[in-house]
Amino acid sequence: GTDLKDSIEEFIVDKDLKAPFIVTCVGSLNSATLALNATASGGPPFPSYEKVKSFDSENFEICSLVGTLSPMGSHLHIVLGRADGSVVAGHVVGNVTVQTTAEVVIGESMAEIYNRKYDPFTCYNELAVLKRE
Secondary structure, three states: OOEHHHHHHHHHHHOOOOOEEEEEEEEEEEEEEEEEOOEOOOOOOOOEOOEEEEEEEEEEEEEEEEEEOOOOOOEEEEEEEOOOOOEEEEEEEEEEEEEEEEEEEEEEOOOEEEEEEEEOOOOEEEEEEEEOO
């Protein structure tokens, strides 16, 4: 019943990682809340996450988890496999509850610091990569 995203974010803070990223992850989940890339509708040329969907009480295999991590916010995308072989995928925006286990490998760039900075063009806190002193 542990939340995967919360656990990862607590780990990077506890270990004081400055530029962490997900290398790989395997395991299983029984719920996930994802933003699905609905459409690029009007305005700037980027997708708008108009559809948030919760998948509850399902048995998922984690097929892929990728993203950058920062105490200022993480940006994670996940692909989850269902028992029938179909998949669901999207931007992690809410709970992602571990069912049995999740083995996460986190790497860190030793030359950089990852931060987030608000971008008025996209209206999101985008990744800001700073050089380590």
